[in-house]
Amino acid sequence: MAYTLQFGQVTPYLGYLAGGAWLALQLAAIGFVVGWAIGLVCAAILHYGPWLPRKIVRAYVVFFLNTPLLVQIFFIYFALPDWGIVLSSFQAVVIGMSLNAGAYLTEIQRAGFNSIRREEIEAAETLGFSRLQSIRHVIVPHICKVLFPPLSNQYIILTMTTSIAAIFGVEELTGRTYNINAQTFRALEIFSIAALYYVALTLVASAALYSIGRYFFRIKGKVF
């Protein structure tokens, strides 16, 4: 291939790209925290709730798991204004990502609730644990240990998914990469650098999650 890589033309934009990476991190973090909260409530409803709320949660989960995130955000950004709800680009993307992540995290956390065995609770009762004590010392550690790896994976996936925001006018990492590409035409160089930024974002997150998991829940894992 008679193509020479020229990084000199794109290095002036490294700071601009870093700003995009920061926005991607914000999108992923907000989406994950809100999605996790939605998921916790919905999983609790699925596990302990009465019939009607359970059906509503099921409908929400089925709808959001079976349609693409892109279509969901498109609907929030472009269709809601026809009913008078005009959300900014950032708001629409954050809401879309949170609702989507919420559906996935509902399923993940429901599995976590299901993984507690009756025998564990009975054993705690036999040993004279109070209800609070068995939640504190048996149920929560168990759920955390089971849930931590899939939750971490979901966070990493969410970081990648933030690239969709560029389509809706949020100038995050991918959007800024496209902008520089349109100005310099140095696609290979600038997309390689963007890839490195994404690797940095996810590796840092992986390392942090690994440390948390190891320290708090004694989960053995690998960053690499």
Add this chain to the structure above:
Amino acid sequence: MFKSRIRGFLQVNGLRIMALLGALGVALPGMADLAAAKSLDDILKAREIRIGVNPTLPPRALFNDKNEIDGFEPDLAKALAEKLGVKLTLVAVGSPDRIPFVASDKVDLVMGAMSRTSERAKVIDFSAPIHSENYGIISLASKPFAKLSDLNNEAITLVQVRGTTAIPYIQKNIPKAKLLLLDNYNDRDRALAQGRADASFDGIDAVAYRLKIFPNVKFNIVPVPEWGVTYSSFGVAKGNYSLRDWVNIALYELHSTGVVEQLWEKWFLKPMDTKVPVTPYF
């Protein structure tokens, strides 16, 4: 070791290789002949002219309700074929492959918004202009803008399509305006109609056609000829002057009798912003 293997291979297959090279030597000049463009005489003899249009660029060319190629360019191609007295075959081409289509004799003439540029003219030849290509400001009718400098204001948001040519210009010359970059022109149009942005500075030829899906929203479209006007032509294979010269004369007739403008208004739903000066000399 390796050398001796090659020697062995050549000893066994030498004759076959020679035969293959010989066959290629015969075939290659023949293939070059196949790719030669059809002259005007060839087209008249074949009683068929093949014209490339891009049906992904409505209203220039599009697929109509019967799933046939229709639009401004097909209509003009029909008028041209009628003048030549031959059958018209429309060929769908895309933006990246339309020049190879005419250069390799897959079509005789290519349309599809063929702007004349000195870069393209190194590869193919161009007829006289068919129509102008205009840039301008699109905004809601309730908030009209007269000129580009009116947009240079912190309170103004411009919506543009990511990666298009006007963006570096806006960043340099209209630096105060906020930019909202969306993915494609459909999204741009919708954002304008929903009031997410105040204006957009981009090509305005197809805008009246595009915006008719928002019948309740009134838009204001102002040409900005200072930006520069370009012209679209028929592209012909390099050196196919017999065809190009005939097309120029036919195009002169179609311009001076008003057919081009009439077809333009039929499809683009507004007059051509910069008229093509019609001269009898080309």
